[in-house]
Amino acid sequence: MRILIIGSGGREHALAAVIAKSKKATELFCIGHNAGIASLTTMVSIPLCDHNGIAEFAVQHAIEFAVIGPDEALVGGLADVLEAQGIPCFGPTKVASQLEGSKSYAKAFMVRNHIPTPSYEVFTDIVTAREHLSRSSFPLVVKADGLALGKGVVIAETIEEAEEALQAMMVEKVFASSGQTVVIEEFVSGPEVSLLVLSDGTHVKPLVSCMDHKRAFDGDQGPNTGGMGVIAPNPFYSEQVAAECMESIVLPTIAALKRDGSPFVGCLFFGLMLTSGGPVVIEYNCRFGDPEAEVALTLLEGDALEILLSCRNGTLDRVPVVSRKESACSVTLASGGYPVRYEKGKVITISDLPQNTTVYHGGTTYDEQGNLVTDGGRVLHVVGTGDTLAKAIHVAYKAVDAVTYEGKQYRRDIGKRALQEEEHGSSCIHNP
């Protein structure tokens, strides 16, 4: 089978790696640039926003299945364009992707379907939004409605901070049209869980639960990033919590999308917060998380291509989706200065990697001399696995030491909070 992967970050490297292992996969192509993915596929340079160009390539190369990674492509409707050309896709339609593409749409969807989520109001003009602030208590959360590279959420401790966020989004338009509409949301707290769920539109199969580390620096300090590391399984996501989330959040979401005439085919990412009042949805993403995919796919057993195909073909109920009973830890190696300003082109060396580790490339390329060099903010995702979380973390950090380049920046505390939870338990979670 001839497969096209769309997107070229760490998530797509993990997708390419598991798909390449399938006996069914005969030839792999990938849209984008990435030295790691280039070792597994033929890379093709077409801009991700050129949907017709991608469809034309897919038709010309007799692609039999396309796997779409990035949110912009899905929210922009790439799956619809490819399907219209007869190319079966893993990835939701433009309408189903609105759950990620518009926060106000997602919030209205949840309220309509009684899916627990923090209370909110939507504003399209700054005067009314400011009036709302003057009546609110703090902290509260200001969110740009559209896609904003994970930077469109401001937790405002004071009215001044909230007004500043409104000014930036609605007047200075730092997120362009994504900030024209703003959601102002109740602030909630509790451990967060990234839950990736595969769906064929009707059936659902969850992957291993993950814990992301979004802030740039140790101790959850510094700006938000695309993700500086992940561990799985998430110790806060006990069997009891999982059962509650399936019943009150996951199944109602998939059923409502189907009822609305936009069944979800692909990976739906639930950003959950386990509050003292029970689990709530903080956000939906219409795709695999990055770097959640790197750990969830590493731990996935069986033929990943068969599983992805069954989502497209409505037969997910017939395919086992089982995660290895192990732990995994992914540490993101970023460029010095990420996420603000960073240089590219630093030569990377990877010496002997310890056993039970995998390195997925995020932003890498080869320079004119043939050296592997940095080519983005998040450069590599170093994944370790082990039969305990402590071992997975240990081996991941050993592998981190095997990688060198100038300015290598990473967090030293990935998994620390999860380990504390494993050792001491937590009293802050709701018991259903």
Ligand code: AMP
């Ligand atoms: P999002 O992009 O919506 O996932 O938001 C990014 C991060 O902001 C989340 O992972 C949370 O840590 C935080 N966040 C978002 N919404 C809320 C909320 N209503 N209350 C508290 N924290 C939030």
Ligand code: GLY
């Ligand atoms: N790691 C969070 C995301 O992919 O949005």
